[in-house]
Amino acid sequence: MSTRPTRNRQFRLASRPEGKVQRSNFDAVDGDVPSPGAGQLLVRTKYLSLDPTNRVWMQDIEQYLPPVQIGEVMRGVGLGEVIESQHPDFKAGDLVIGMVGWQEVAVLDGGGPNKPTRLPPGLPFPEPAFLGALGVTGITAYFGLLELGKPKAGETVVVSAAAGAVGSVAGQIAKLQGCRVVGIAGSADKCAWLTGELGFDAAICYRDADWKEQLRAACPEGIDVDFENVGGDIMSTVLAGMNLHGRVVLCGLISGYNTGKRMLGPFDTVLMKRLTVSGFIILDYAPRFMEAVMQLGQWMMQGKLRHADTIVDGLDAAPEALNMLFDGGNRGKLLVRVAVSQ
Ligand SMILES: NC(=O)c1ccc[n+]([C@@H]2O[C@H](COP(=O)([O-])OP(=O)(O)OC[C@H]3O[C@@H](n4cnc5c(N)ncnc54)[C@H](OP(=O)(O)O)[C@@H]3O)[C@@H](O)[C@H]2O)c1
Known part of the structure; x- marks a missing residue:
């Protein structure tokens, strides 16, 4: 189980990109590690999913979610480990998928529409697969x-x-x-x-x-x-x-x-x-996600479905790595392995 980090590095949107995403479109900020309030969890990000939609979220255009605002932590889905929990459905050590954002640790609500998904322990798949073929x-x-x-x-x-x-x-x-x-x-x-x-x-x-x-x-x-x-x-x-x-x-x-x-x-x-x-x-299919995961997982166990990923190391690499989705640098799911400073 992870120890509590002493610092939280975050990438906040500083400007809206034109063309390819630049490092200068973000401010990297090292802040304190927050404490979860009632009903919340403190989650240490292990893998951050990089998705073409990240680029869309950075634009101030009509889309299916509100655009990320200047100064906000960049939105992103990730897989993380619960470090502290103030919610009865989660405990320290649980692995969860949720909207962790581009940061090393996140406070997430344990309930409500955006609650993270807890991964049952002992599943026979590598963690990155839960953001790719099973994600x-x-x-x-x-x-x-x-x-x-x-x-x-x-x-x-x-x-x-x-x-x-x-x-x-x-x-x-x-x-x-x-x-x-x-x-x-x-x-x-x-x-x-x-x-x-x-x-x-x-x-x-x-x-x-x-x-x-x-x-x-x-x-x-x-x-x-x-x-x-x-x-x-x-x-x-x-x-x-x-x-x-x-x-x-x-x-x-x-x-x-x-x-x-x-x-x-x-x-x-x-x-x-x-x-x-x-x-x-x-x-739109969120209520039926489990149905898909069960079938995809079964196919993977039977060797009928293969998961592939391209993993980039370090949160600092995220802005440049996002461009791999646009120049074809990835094969399979593109992820950032987030190393947390202690
Ligand atoms: N509707 C939804 O709910 C939903 C959910 C997830 C993803 N998506 C969409 O699904 C698509 C794939 O997403 P993904 O996450 O799986 O990304 P991905 O396919 O892993 O990565 C994007 C790939 O697109 C290709 N590409 C990029 N620019 C291109 C261009 N101008 N012409 C031709 N190919 C180009 C690149 O491969 P090459 O080397 O082949 O060029 C790149 O590797 C995206 O359009 C994304 O927005 C939709």
Whole structure:
């Protein structure tokens, strides 16, 4: 069990980024370690999840949560250990997932809508998996693909950002449904990993000059489901190859997050092909998260689902590391291992 840290390093939003995130967009502040009040917990962050949505939260634009305000601790999901508890449902030593923020220790409410999730002890999975294949990104892939994509055996599913946290799980789940699965990713190495280790039927590197022809050749029966993570030219190209009445799972539009440009695909194609386009935010499925985690965990235990991660060391690395999501530096789930000063 951890001893109580003597300092709390926090990253507070100092300015809104333009383009890539810069270290100067944050103030690093070393403060005192707070004490939890009644009903609260003191949590030491072990792993911080870096997500494309962090970049969106930094913008003062309309979105699904309020933007992070200048001067606030940067919002972020993490896995941490309870150091002190003033709530009957938690005790010191428990591992929890919650909105810890970009800081070494956090005070969280033990109840209410944002209460952290306590991990049952003794689960046979590495801790980072609870922020990846068994965490929000895995759950996003699960509900997005199965509830909105509705894939049937024999259909063709295309996944963009396929070697990332959500995409790698979505593609593996589509394989488990008996689909032909084609991934789109940014390097030959990632494509080799998708086909060689994750069982994708084909993977296309969108940096190849002839990637659109490669995609067409990889989908000889047309595309039934687009699990869309990227938007822009990639989305337009996939939509052009879709079959009538295909389903588009609009999970993310990462190609526009740094520029603020709208990266939606062509709506004339949606009309002509009578496509169903379903936007979703995983928070809407919060009451059903456990259902997804149980199934994902079972697949992992059976060796049918693989978790992959890219781990960066130290909270100080978080601002620069966030850019890995935009230049393709990560494979699987991107995390920061947070070392706490004593
Ligand atoms: N709707 C929801 O509730 C929900 C929840 C979680 C995530 N998401 C969305 O899901 C998507 C994936 O998120 P994630 O956390 O799993 O991230 P991720 O896929 O692990 O990382 C992002 C990946 O996107 C690719 N990428 C970045 N910019 C690109 C561009 N301009 N063109 C093509 N590819 C680009 C990069 O891989 P390459 O090397 O292949 O370029 C990068 O590794 C994001 O759009 C995110 O916003 C949505």
